Amino acid sequence: MQDMLLDMRSITKTFPGVKALDNVSLQVKTGEIHAICGENGAGKSTLMKVLSGVYPAGSYDGEIHYDGALTEMRDIADSEARGIIIIHQELALVPLLSIAENLFLGNENARGGVIDWRDTNRRTEALLRKVGLRDAPTTQVEKLGVGKQQLVEIAKALAKEVRLLILDEPTSALSESDSQKLLDLMLELKAQGMTQIIISHKLNEVRRVADSVTVIRDGQSVSSFDTSDGITEDRIVRDMVGRSMENRYPERTPEIGERIMRVADWSVYHPEHDDRQVIKDVGFDVRAGEVVGIAGLMGAGRTELAMSIFGRSWGQNISGTVEMHGQPA
Numbered sequence: 380m381q382d383m384l385l386d387m388r389s390i391t392k393t394f395p396g397v398k399a400l401d402n403v404s405l406q407v408k409t410g411e412i413h414a415i416c417g418e419n420g421a422g423k424s425t426l427m428k429v430l431s432g433v434y435p436a437g438s439y440d441g442e443i444h445y446d447g448a449l450t451e452m453r454d455i456a457d458s459e460a461r462g463i464i465i466i467h468q469e470l471a472l473v474p475l476l477s478i479a480e481n482l483f484l485g486n487e488n489a490r491g492g493v494i495d496w497r498d499t500n501r502r503t504e505a506l507l508r509k510v511g512l513r514d515a516p517t518t519q520v521e522k523l524g525v526g527k528q529q530l531v532e533i534a535k536a537l538a539k540e541v542r543l544l545i546l547d548e549p550t551s552a553l554s555e556s557d558s559q560k561l562l563d564l565m566l567e568l569k570a571q572g573m574t575q576i577i578i579s580h581k582l583n584e585v586r587r588v589a590d591s592v593t594v595i596r597d598g599q600s601v602s603s604f605d606t607s608d609g610i611t612e613d614r615i616v617r618d619m620v621g622r623s624m625e626n627r628y629p630e631r632t633p634e635i636g637e638r639i640m641r642v643a644d645w646s647v648y649h650p651e652h653d654d655r656q657v658i659k660d661v662g663f664d665v666r667a668g669e670v671v672g673i674a675g676l677m678g679a680g681r682t683e684l685a686m687s688i689f690g691r692s693w694g695q696n697i698s699g700t701v702e703m704h705g706q707p708a
């Protein structure tokens with residue numbers, strides 16, 4: 380049997396009024412990529428926060444066995460000292476600092492109170508190379524896209540001695556190609572022997588990288604299996620939602636009526652940077668009885684579009700037309 384790096388037993392965690400985790404178990408083998416799947420609010424992030432000491436020993440029931448020993452984490456520093464590094468769902472880089480400053484934040488290489496920038500930048504370069512980035516260490520993080528920021532987060536983890544890397548929904552804000560790069564990197568780190576946990580809703584990604592999967596539903600671990608056992612996506616979905624899903628997208632027959640709203644040639648500039656056009660010639664119709672989806676990646680301008688139309692509550696130099704029931708509004 381492969382060594383078990385992590386064995387979380389009967390973890391129960393309660394918030395006022397909510398039992399976020401109810402007797403959850405999780406076993407992760409050394410060197411594998413383990414996926415945790417579950418619907419929104421299932422308890423995935425809470426479980427990882429218990430593991431990483433965000434919620435310290437004493438604030439939950441159950442046992443964490445790590446590296447063969449019963450382990451109690453007092454805080455994040457404690458879990459990091461054991462090589463458990465978590466990259467949270469919400470990225471935690473400081474946008475106005477450089478890549479190098481972010482990588483060594485709180486961990487600066489200083490002598491006599493003076494930071495050795497030459498050495499810091501050199502080490503940053505080496506770490507960036509490991510995650511496939513060629514940006515200068517002095518680049519401001521704000522200037523990087525979310526895909527690169529995610530890679531910087533991983534480089535930051537690699538700057539510490541990481542044995543168990545936890546990625547909480549790492550690709551939810553990434554484009555298809557950035558997601559692929561990230562998954563490739565995960566496989567590369569695995570080849571180097573690193574154990575990883577990935578939390579994801581995206582079952583195609585889970586299938587691509589995970590060696591085993593634990594499904595959590597309503598704060599309970601409902602199943603756990605190796606992906607080599609020929610488990611189908613439908614089976615994972617069934618465990619996630621708790622009933623079988625014959626058809627994930629059942630047919631609907633909406634009754635669509637007349638056009639109620641029309642937006643045409645909608646253009647909006649950034650409220651602070653007047654040369655940055657955020658919305659460019661967008662147009663759409665909304666008809667009675669219809670649900671209109673606005674799709675796009677994070678940063679694509681979806682919220683800005685809606686807010687600039689609704690009471691012009693975002694942006695400047697707005698142009699274009701809005702009609703309601705055929706009348707200019």
Ligand SMILES: Nc1ncnc2c1ncn2[C@@H]1O[C@H](COP(=O)(O)OP(=O)(O)OP(=O)(O)O)[C@@H](O)[C@H]1O
Nearest residue numbers: 394395397399417418419420421422423424425426
């Ligand atoms: N700090 C908190 N205080 C109170 N309730 C919380 C807190 N954190 C999480 N919860 C609740 O615990 C449950 C599990 O939340 P958690 O964030 O772990 O879910 P998740 O599986 O990570 O969901 P998602 O896929 O949306 O990230 C939810 O009902 C959530 O509302």
Ligand SMILES: [Mg+2]
Nearest residue numbers: 423424425468
């Ligand atoms: Mg979460």
